[in-house]
Amino acid sequence: MRDDLILGMAGAGGDGVVSAGESLLKAATTLGYHAMMTKSFGSQIRGGESSCRLRLSTRKVLNPGGALDVLVALNWEDFLRFGAELPLSADTVVVYDEKAGPARTPVAARGLVLVPVPISALAKQAAGSEKAKTAVVLGLLSGWLDLPAPAVLKGLKQRFASKGEAVLTATEKAFTAGLAHAAANGWAAPKALEKPAADAGPKLLCDGNDMCAAGALFAGVKFFGGYPITPSTEVMQILSRELWKYGGAVLQAEDEIAGVGAAVGASFAGKKAMTATSGPGLDLKAELLGLATIAELPLVVVDVQRGGPSTGLPTKAEQSNLFAAAFSGHGDVLRPVLAPTGVADTFRLTVEAFNIAEQYQTPVLLLSDQEIAQRKKAIDVIDTSTLEVAERRVPTMAELAEKPYARFALTESGVSPISHPGLEGGTYLAAGIEHDEKGAPTSGGAMHAKMNRKRFAKLEPLAARADLFELTGNPAAPLGIVAWGSTAGVAREACRAAAARGLDVKLLVPYLLHPVADDVYASFFASLTAGLVVELSHQGQLYRLLRMFTDVPSSVRSLCRSGANPFSPAELLTRLVELKGVR
Amino acid sequence: MGCGSLEASDFKSDLKPIWCPGCGDFGVLQALYRALAAVGRPPHEIAFISGIGCSSRIPGYTTAYGFNTVHGRALPIAQGVKLANPDLLVVVAGGDGDGFSIGGGHVAHAVRRNLDLTYLVMDNQVYGLTKGQLSPTSLKGLETVTSPLGSLEDPINPLLYVLAYGAGFVAQATPADMPGMAALIEEAIRYPGFSFVNIQSPCVTFGEEEQQLRAHKAKLKPLAKLHHDPSNPLAALDLARAYGRELYTGVFYRNPAPPQPYDALVRLRQAEQSKLATPRAQLLDTWLADGRGKR
Numbered sequence: 001m002r003d004d005l006i007l008g009m010a011g012a013g014g015d016g017v018v019s020a021g022e023s024l025l026k027a028a029t030t031l032g033y034h035a036m037m038t039k040s041f042g043s044q045i046r047g048g049e050s051s052c053r054l055r056l057s058t059r060k061v062l063n064p065g066g067a068l069d070v071l072v073a074l075n076w077e078d079f080l081r082f083g084a085e086l087p088l089s090a091d092t093v094v095v096y097d098e099k100a101g102p103a104r105t106p107v108a109a110r111g112l113v114l115v116p117v118p119i120s121a122l123a124k125q126a127a128g129s130e131k132a133k134t135a136v137v138l139g140l141l142s143g144w145l146d147l148p149a150p151a152v153l154k155g156l157k158q159r160f161a162s163k164g165e166a167v168l169t170a171t172e173k174a175f176t177a178g179l180a181h182a183a184a185n186g187w188a189a190p191k192a193l194e195k196p197a198a199d200a201g202p203k204l205l206c207d208g209n210d211m212c213a214a215g216a217l218f219a220g221v222k223f224f225g226g227y228p229i230t231p232s233t234e235v236m237q238i239l240s241r242e243l244w245k246y247g248g249a250v251l252q253a254e255d256e257i258a259g260v261g262a263a264v265g266a267s268f269a270g271k272k273a274m275t276a277t278s279g280p281g282l283d284l285k286a287e288l289l290g291l292a293t294i295a296e297l298p299l300v301v302v303d304v305q306r307g308g309p310s311t312g313l314p315t316k317a318e319q320s321n322l323f324a325a326a327f328s329g330h331g332d333v334l335r336p337v338l339a340p341t342g343v344a345d346t347f348r349l350t351v352e353a354f355n356i357a358e359q360y361q362t363p364v365l366l367l368s369d370q371e372i373a374q375r376k377k378a379i380d381v382i383d384t385s386t387l388e389v390a391e392r393r394v395p396t397m398a399e400l401a402e403k404p405y406a407r408f409a410l411t412e413s414g415v416s417p418i419s420h421p422g423l424e425g426g427t428y429l430a431a432g433i434e435h436d437e438k439g440a441p442t443s444g445g446a447m448h449a450k451m452n453r454k455r456f457a458k459l460e461p462l463a464a465r466a467d468l469f470e471l472t473g474n475p476a477a478p479l480g481i482v483a484w485g486s487t488a489g490v491a492r493e494a495c496r497a498a499a500a501r502g503l504d505v506k507l508l509v510p511y512l513l514h515p516v517a518d519d520v521y522a523s524f525f526a527s528l529t530a531g532l533v534v535e536l537s538h539q540g541q542l543y544r545l546l547r548m549f550t551d552v553p554s555s556v557r558s559l560c561r562s563g564a565n566p567f568s569p570a571e572l573l574t575r576l577v578e579l580k581g582v583r
Numbered sequence: 584m585g586c587g588s589l590e591a592s593d594f595k596s597d598l599k600p601i602w603c604p605g606c607g608d609f610g611v612l613q614a615l616y617r618a619l620a621a622v623g624r625p626p627h628e629i630a631f632i633s634g635i636g637c638s639s640r641i642p643g644y645t646t647a648y649g650f651n652t653v654h655g656r657a658l659p660i661a662q663g664v665k666l667a668n669p670d671l672l673v674v675v676a677g678g679d680g681d682g683f684s685i686g687g688g689h690v691a692h693a694v695r696r697n698l699d700l701t702y703l704v705m706d707n708q709v710y711g712l713t714k715g716q717l718s719p720t721s722l723k724g725l726e727t728v729t730s731p732l733g734s735l736e737d738p739i740n741p742l743l744y745v746l747a748y749g750a751g752f753v754a755q756a757t758p759a760d761m762p763g764m765a766a767l768i769e770e771a772i773r774y775p776g777f778s779f780v781n782i783q784s785p786c787v788t789f790g791e792e793e794q795q796l797r798a799h800k801a802k803l804k805p806l807a808k809l810h811h812d813p814s815n816p817l818a819a820l821d822l823a824r825a826y827g828r829e830l831y832t833g834v835f836y837r838n839p840a841p842p843q844p845y846d847a848l849v850r851l852r853q854a855e856q857s858k859l860a861t862p863r864a865q866l867l868d869t870w871l872a873d874g875r876g877k878r
Contacts, residue, residue, distance in 0.1 A: 029872040205872040218866055223667050225659075244856035249666045249849050254692040258659035261652075265663025268650055269630065269671065273663070291653050347867075382867055421630040421648035421664065421671050429598075429643045431651040432635070440598055441643065441651070 001194045003058040005145065006065040008086040009137070010051040011074035013042070020134035021052035022376065023155035024141065028056045029203050029378035031151050032196035036061045036343075036377040040085045041315045049078035051086060056145075058196045062342075062496075063489030064375070066568030068092050070145075072137055074119065075100040076107070084565045088112060093187060095140065097133070115187050122177045132174035139178020146192040149179055204379050208346045208372035212276070212302055213238035215350025219389055221300075222248040222271035225262030227255055227281060230314045231370040232304035235276040256284040260301065264288055267297040268430055270394075270420025272354055276302035279321050280311065286328040289363050293333050293455065295430040296408065296418065298357035298392055300350070305369040305485075307563040317371035318563025319485050320537035322545060325365040326514040334456050336360075337514040338468070339367040341488035343377040348387065349511055352468070355390035360458050361418055367513070369536075371486040371566075393417045400425035406437040410450060414458030463517035471524070473506030479576050480524060480531040482508045482556075484542055487534050487567060494569035498576075505576065513542060516549035530580040531556035534572060538562045555579075589623055591616035598643045607784030607796070608638050608705055610758025615645070615674075615703075618768035622672070629672045632661040634686060636678035637712045638705035638784065647674075655686025658693040658702065665698045669846040672772065673700040680710050683739050684719040694748035694777055699844040701771045704741060705784035708794060715789035722827060725791070742823035742835060745779045746816070751838035752778035753819065755831055758785070759799035763832055774837065776844045783830060799830060806833035814839040 007024075009017040018039050028035045034057045042048035055065045067089035073079040073096040079086065088094070094112050096103065097119040107114075117140060123132040135156060142152040153175055160167050206214075213235050216224075224239045226232075240250045248271075253259035259275050266273040277285065282303050292299045305321045307313025325337045338353050340346040350366060357364040395405060395417035407428035409416040416437075419426025429439040434448045442448070462468070470488075473480075473495060483491035488509045498505040508524045510517070525531065533543040533556065540560030546552050559567075559575055594616045602608050619629065629647035633639035635654035642649025652660050661675040682690060682704045693702070709727065710716040716729040719739045726733050746753050752774040756764035764782065771778035785795045792798065811818060811833070819836035843851075861868070868875065 026872065203872040204867060204870040206870040210870060214866055214870070218863060223663060225663055244849075244852050245860040247853050247857065249853070251662065251666060253659060254688060257656060258689055258692070261656045261659035262663030262666070264652075265632070265650075265660035265665075266667035267663075268660070269664045269667035271667040273667070287653055288656065295650070378872055381871075384864060384867065420668075422628060422668055424625070424627045427627050427646060427648050429649040429651060431643070431649075432653050433651060439643075441640075 001192055003194050005056050005069050005193055006053060006067070007056070007070045007072070007141070008051065008053045008068040009072040010049065010079040010082055010086060012078050013048045013050050015050070015074050016134045017074065018050050018052045019159055020138055021054050023159055024138060024152065025054060025376055025378065026158070026205060027147060027152040027155040029205055030155070031148065033057060033193070034059060034061045034378060036064060036375060038064045038371060038375045040082055042081065049081045051078070051082045053086060056193060058194050061377070062492045063569070064371070064566070066570060070095065073097070073100065074133060076104040080104065087568070113187070117181060122181060123174050126177035127170035127174040129170065132170055135171045135174035136178035139175040140182045143179045143182025144187060144192070202381050204381055205376065206343060206379065207234070207374055207376045208340065208343050208368050209234035209304070209374065210238065211343055211346040212350050212366070212368065212373070213242065215347040216274055216300070216354065217242060217246065218347070218384060218387070219351045219354035220272050221274050221354065222246070223263060223266035223273040224248070224250045224275065225253050225266070225273070226259040226275045226277065227253055229256070229278045229281045231306055231373050232276040232278050232302060234373070235302060256281040257288060260285040260288045263299055264292050264297055267292070267299050268295070268420065270422065272298070272358065274300040274302065276304065278304050278306050279308045279324065282321060282324050282328060289335070290329040290331055290333065291432045292363040293335065294432055294434070296361040296455070297430070298361050299363040300353045300357050300366060301363055302350075302366045302368060304373040305367060313564055315370065316564035317369040317486055318537055319369060319487065319535045320539070320541060320563065321367060322513060322537075322541035325367050326545065332452050334459050334515055335363060335365060336459060336462060336512070337365040337367055338511055339485045339513055340372060340511070341485060341509060342372055343375060344379040344382060345511070346372060347382055351387055351389065355388065356462065358392040359390045360415060361392065362459065367485065369486050394423070395419055395426055397425070404438070407439045408435060408437050408451065408454070410437060410454055414454045459515060462512060463515050463519070465512060468510070468512035469517065469520050470509040470511070471506070474504055475506065476527045477504040477506040478527060478529040479503060479505040479580060480508065480528045481505065481534060481572060481576065482510070482524070482531065482542070483534045484510055484513060485535070487536055490567045490569050491534055491572060494572040497569050498573055501573070503573065503577070505573075514545065516545060518550045521546060521550045521552075525553050525556055528553065528555050530576055532559045532572065532576055532579065533557070534559045534567060536561065536563050536566070589620045589625065591620045594619045594626060594645050594647065596644055596646050600644050601640055602637060603788050605787040606637070607707065607758045607782075607786070608641065610761060610764065611638070611703070611705055611782055611784055612641060612644055614758070614761055614765040614768055615641070617765040618772060621769045622772050624672045628670070629674065630661070630664045631674045631676070632657050632664060633675065634677040634681035635712070636681045638676060638678045639681060641676050655681055655684070656689070657681065658686060658689040661700055662693060662696065662698050665700055665846050666849060669699075669850055674703065674772065675700055676703040676705065679704060679706040679708065679720040679741065680718045683741055683744070687719070687739070690744065691748045694745055694750045696845050697751065697777045697842065698846050699775055699777070701768075701778045701780070703768065703780050703782060705782050706741060707784050707786040707790055708738070709786050709789045711786045711789055738827055740823065740826045741781045742826050743820065746820055746823055746836060750779050750836070751776040751841050753835045754779070754833060755781045755783065755835065757783040757799045757803055757830065757832055759796050759803055760805075760832055763805065767833065770834065775841050776838070802830045803832050804829060806831050806835065813837045
């Protein structure tokens with residue numbers, strides 16, 4: 001029996017491995033397991049290859065995990081296209097459709113436990129069609145993993161509920177055939193899961209894009225302007241259905257620029273506004289972000305990162321947009337960048353992005369990535385009762401009556417009250433051109449310097465926000481890892497494993513990436529004899545950003561590589577120990 | 584307020600325009616003051632959005648809420664303003680380069696979406712702020728600093744462009760006829776939907792002789808005097824083809840049965856959907872694994 005299991009499935013686009021994974025995820029969640037599912041596709045619209053990996057555990061799931069415990073391959077070609085995303089170990093049990101033929105190199109060469117099953121034949125025999133292949137697979141898994149059949153079958157049937165009685169019956173027959181095959185054919189390795197704790201409590205089943213949209217609604221977003229782009233589109237799709245209910249509006253614009261432009265306009269009009277995009281869209285939006293910065297307009301920009309540059313790897317995660325998020329656009333700009341690390345905290349950080357945007361009258365970049373955004377996970381119900389929602393500081397009627405309104409008044413904090421069209425006594429000129437305190441255009445160097453100082457000074461309190469950093473482990477530990485975004489989950493698990501091995505490793509996860517919080521890093525680095533900044537980009541963009549704004553000791557190195565090559569917890573520890581040995 | 588008690592001077596700000604003496608945009612500004620006074624909405628209920636260019640400085644010269652944005656993006660930004668607060672009177676302004684070159688892609692979409700806003704283009708057939716380059720409405724053959732040997736391109740036809748996408752109100756004006764221009768801007772603002780006024784606004788510094796006010800006065804042909812029926816879209820298209828040759832002023836097309844503008848449809852949808860709103864504390868129930876929160 002085991003308490004944790006990683007399952008991968010790969011097949012052709014039409015085989016339905018992703019929806020089979022979703023059925024299993026739903027069933028496992030209902031049974032009380034902690035579960036997470038990530039999907040990976042080729043970029044074809046239909047057909048091509050698709051895969052999913054599911055992690056089921058009796059404990060909290062921190063990341064998608066490393067090597068697979070069980071692989072289900074419906075054919076070899078499609079599986080082999082997912083090398084890095086479906087890694088095998090010497091212990092992986094490989095279940096495959098006999099129809100796919102004998103195991104191919106490198107699967108065959110590794111001496112793995114191979115379990116051929118006539119999946120297609122069973123489907124054809126039981127349901128009359130090979131289309132029921134994934135129902136057979138779910139039957140097999142239900143049997144071998146000891147997941148109660150009624151729960152798995154229920155999830156499966158829900159998926160086909162709209163297809164009519166004939167399909168439902170055929171699906172059930174195929175499932176039962178798989179179940180019977182599992183009962184009659186044991187397999188070599190014990191993979192059955194322990195029973196989960198009985199009082200697991202209610203769960204939410206969602207992905208990062210769901211929680212981004214939900215967080216925006218919770219924060220009180222009233223306008224979304226955007227343009228469809230993988231892998232952020234679901235944020236717009238959800239809000240297109242939901243936002244009207246709360247007196248808001250969604251504009252699917254003619255392009256990325258118009259999408260963010262409309263959001264800037266809505267913010268000028270006094271409403272909480274956002275856009276969501278991915279790398280190529282962020283490139284296009286850069287000029288409008290500069291406008292929001294100089295006009296001091298609150299704005300939330302969600303960037304669900306994918307591989308770049310240009311079209312890059314549109315369906316794969318990469319952490320290579322940090323520079324673009326922090327720096328894209330000309331001029332002296334201090335743009336706050338926040339990064340969630342998983343599905344659940346995407347909710348909180350989206351609310352936080354709105355709070356910072358509104359409070360400091362600035363665009364805020366929320367850097368998610370494909371892995372977080374499209375990872376389906378069963379998470380504990382989020383306690384929203386303690387979350388605060390900030391509103392922009394609007395001048396009061398008394399203030400407006402007292403003296404002429406100066407929109408960009410040079411205040412001590414750098415934040416000046418912001419009015420909006422409709423408010424009597426608060427009229428002003430907002431502009432992309434530099435302006436004086438009242439908004440009148442100026443090209444004077446002295447005023448430009450004052451306004452730049454104002455726009456930087458107002459964001460200074462951010463770096464002191466301890467709640468935007470997660471610090472775990474012994475503060476005096478000689479070993480340390482810094483990890484952000486979807487890589488943080490791997491690092492958390494590595495630290496858990498380190499503790500079990502008696503290694504003293506601490507972890508710093510920044511949710512606020514920019515501005516760089518000098519003091520936080522200085523105190524984290526102080527005790528280290530070996531440290532790693534881990535991230536999924538060729539350059540190691542956070543590491544380089546830290547080198548730019550804070551002192552990074554030579555004991556701290558970058559561990560980075562291109563997207564679609566996820567890290568494993570074991571790898572992190574190995575590198576850390578190596579680095580320690582070198583020193 | 585909004586009772587018509589406003590004067591043109593109520594809309595004049597204390598910023599001094601940067602325009603060259605004699606610029607056509609001064610006339611546009613005066614006509615706009617008069618139109619806004621006639622419409623009667625107080626300045627704080629007006630959002631005046633522009634792009635970049637000489638003419639895009641215009642919001643700052645009014646007492647309305649102004650937003651002098653970036654080059655070519657005034658229309659999308661204005662649509663965001665209107666959708667965020669449909670109660671506002673939204674006016675958009677800019678030049679021919681702003682609207683039909685760098686921002687040209689947005690015009691078609693603003694027209695088809697049909698929000699209730701008014702788009703004023705000050706068309707001078709030249710880039711003035713950058714000192715005399717070719718613009719998208721410059722005539723073929725025009726010699727400028729970027730076409731020293733003469734332009735090889737035909738101009739875009741703003742009237743035909745906007746009519747072709749189905750705009751409900753399309754007019755042309757010139758400062759050579761100030762009362763006519765003020766009346767057209769007022770009518771455009773009052774039109775319930777996307778309205779467009781192409782204003783032939785002479786550039787005194789880089790413009791051609793035949794584009795100056797004196798020439799306009801001699802050349803202009805009010806459409807009313809030609810007995811044009813502005814409810815006839817085909818006649819409007821035919822007349823619009825003469826852009827660049829004839830200076831027709833007045834209303835080319837006015838939809839006699841304006842459809843509900845987009846912002847009104849948005850309001851209806853919001854009202855209808857508001858019944859389905861979930862209290863903030865229960866927002867996440869939609870994602871409950873057991874399906875309890877599904878709506």
